[in-house]
Amino acid sequence: MKTLKLFLNLFRRTMAEDLLSPLLLDSEDPPDAPCESESAPAVVILGSGDFSRSLALRLLDCGIRAVVGSRCVNRIPSGTFPDAVDLRSQEVAVSQSASLIFLAIFPEHYGSLSGLRPALAGKVLVDVSNAAQENVNAQSNAERLAEMFPESLVVKGFNTVSAWELQTGPRDGSTQVPICSGSTEGKRRVANLARRMGLHPVDYGGLSAAREIEVTPLRLFPSWRGPVTISLLLFLFFYLYGFLRGILLPFLLRERNSFYLLALDLFNQSLPAVALVVLALVYLPGLLAAWLQLWRGTKYQRFPSWLDHWMQRRKQLGLLSFFCASLHGVYSVCQPLRRVSQHRIINAAYRQVRKQRCVKSRFWPRNQTRGPSRSVEARSTDADSSAMCLLQVEAGAEQPWDEPAVWRSELYLSCGVLALGVLSLLAITSLPSVVNTLSWREFSFVQSGLGYVALSLSLLHTLFFGWDFAFHISSYPFFMPPIFVLGASLPCFVLACRCFLLLPCVSSRLKRIRRGWEHSRKCPVLQEPSMPSGVP
Numbered sequence: 001m002k003t004l005k006l007f008l009n010l011f012r013r014t015m016a017e018d019l020l021s022p023l024l025l026d027s028e029d030p031p032d033a034p035c036e037s038e039s040a041p042a043v044v045i046l047g048s049g050d051f052s053r054s055l056a057l058r059l060l061d062c063g064i065r066a067v068v069g070s071r072c073v074n075r076i077p078s079g080t081f082p083d084a085v086d087l088r089s090q091e092v093a094v095s096q097s098a099s100l101i102f103l104a105i106f107p108e109h110y111g112s113l114s115g116l117r118p119a120l121a122g123k124v125l126v127d128v129s130n131a132a133q134e135n136v137n138a139q140s141n142a143e144r145l146a147e148m149f150p151e152s153l154v155v156k157g158f159n160t161v162s163a164w165e166l167q168t169g170p171r172d173g174s175t176q177v178p179i180c181s182g183s184t185e186g187k188r189r190v191a192n193l194a195r196r197m198g199l200h201p202v203d204y205g206g207l208s209a210a211r212e213i214e215v216t217p218l219r220l221f222p223s224w225r226g227p228v229t230i231s232l233l234l235f236l237f238f239y240l241y242g243f244l245r246g247i248l249l250p251f252l253l254r255e256r257n258s259f260y261l262l263a264l265d266l267f268n269q270s271l272p273a274v275a276l277v278v279l280a281l282v283y284l285p286g287l288l289a290a291w292l293q294l295w296r297g298t299k300y301q302r303f304p305s306w307l308d309h310w311m312q313r314r315k316q317l318g319l320l321s322f323f324c325a326s327l328h329g330v331y332s333v334c335q336p337l338r339r340v341s342q343h344r345i346i347n348a349a350y351r352q353v354r355k356q357r358c359v360k361s362r363f364w365p366r367n368q369t370r371g372p373s374r375s376v377e378a379r380s381t382d383a384d385s386s387a388m389c390l391l392q393v394e395a396g397a398e399q400p401w402d403e404p405a406v407w408r409s410e411l412y413l414s415c416g417v418l419a420l421g422v423l424s425l426l427a428i429t430s431l432p433s434v435v436n437t438l439s440w441r442e443f444s445f446v447q448s449g450l451g452y453v454a455l456s457l458s459l460l461h462t463l464f465f466g467w468d469f470a471f472h473i474s475s476y477p478f479f480m481p482p483i484f485v486l487g488a489s490l491p492c493f494v495l496a497c498r499c500f501l502l503l504p505c506v507s508s509r510l511k512r513i514r515r516g517w518e519h520s521r522k523c524p525v526l527q528e529p530s531m532p533s534g535v536p
């Protein structure tokens, strides 16, 4: 349970940013005094652009005075800053008693501040700039700034928060602000300010971490990269497999042209398989973690980093599974609109009418339109079907009724709709705003309990869809199983493992381990200091 709580924390942390095991700054730090004196500005911002404006507004909002230092105050359009913000020349602004100075200017222009070097000595300079390129090995802007102003305390930070987020973002500490600096004092002061602004400072260590922080905003969806790649690869695999099995090989070996299936049918076969496998991938790491704990006989050993990483991506995997399942749902609803479906229905109806006419004319007298109900077997050869088709025609009835086929479609559709419903519920409860309103017990019930329900329903949907076709030799053309058989294999394995873990003997041992019990507790034995020679 404790381990799962840890995962939840990690899981929540990744929602804000993809942070690489940073150390949270000590939140017990006493907050800075509001300002040294009521008349003195607490914070100076050099630059009067977008970031400067948003930062000044946020500072004011949090009761902190702000002074904006500009190269030319007269060029700042009126109304850009509220009256409460002091607009000064750069020289006047930095000569004021504020010791915290934000550089809200692009790093290319840091050189233009060299004349201010004596005034900036001993003060904390906050470098909010972002990197221009995603090259992590280049020298950071902050390190360059520290070289230019060696007497100042340079702190990197606030660049991961956009100007817009500063103005409108939450003030409940949920927005993380990675900071780093060679000066502990500088870092402490910036962290305190961040806390007062309703942000959550995260210590990344020395200034050498600045580049990592500078490139962070350039990264597109960092926490989604792995899950999206896996889903895409799975989709490609199923799609190409289906293409080979259902289109290319029949075309090459049997001269059957069904390339039209590429556009819709193959998508609708691959998507549910991806949804199913990706959903299984959400629950597999939890099972692996449980196995590892059972095998080690303790929970006090770290999981391998790949497993940790996988755990942290479960939310993204779950949402991607939901996305694929939803697309599959939409595609399935569109199925009857396809021309080929309409063609099949009309064709089947035509064949049936033709067959009934034939049966009537063979077995009924001309003047008798409705005879006593009796079963008649009729054989037909269809131009578009290679096999002989055996029709069970009931005299007097207009429609052949295939009871098992009706049950099959009722069951798989119902399971599919229910699975999609439960998946939607899971997707909604993974939103940060909803997660924050749930207790740990509620969260684990929804994400784990309902998650397994969704997986079971999806699997049932697939199994009912497959019905007994999976056991027909005709379903294995070229010795290749259907896509749904491949897609269902991993979920079957995951559910089997889960059932094994629910066995009383296994689950009770796991419960004990998670409550702190250890199979063999090894405590390092301290070496006795060796006796000095000559002592008896």
Ligand SMILES: NC(=O)C1=CN([C@@H]2O[C@H](COP(=O)(O)OP(=O)(O)OC[C@H]3O[C@@H](n4cnc5c(N)ncnc54)[C@H](OP(=O)(O)O)[C@@H]3O)[C@@H](O)[C@H]2O)C=CC1
Binding pocket: 046, 047, 048, 049, 050, 051, 052, 069, 070, 071, 072, 103, 104, 105, 106, 107, 109, 112, 128, 129, 130, 158, 159, 160, 161, 162, 163, 164
């Ligand atoms: N906008 C955003 O959302 C974010 C921005 N940042 C960082 O904040 C910094 C500023 O960005 P932003 O506010 O958007 O940029 P802007 O272009 O809006 O503002 C830059 C400001 O720099 C000042 N400046 C000082 N010296 C010079 C100079 N020599 N040449 C040109 N301008 C100078 C100007 O103010 P004046 O004329 O009054 O001196 C100008 O208004 C950048 O480093 C950016 O990476 C970081 C995170 C988010």
Ligand SMILES: [Cu+2]
Binding pocket: 272, 328, 416, 461, 465
């Ligand atoms: Cu389906």
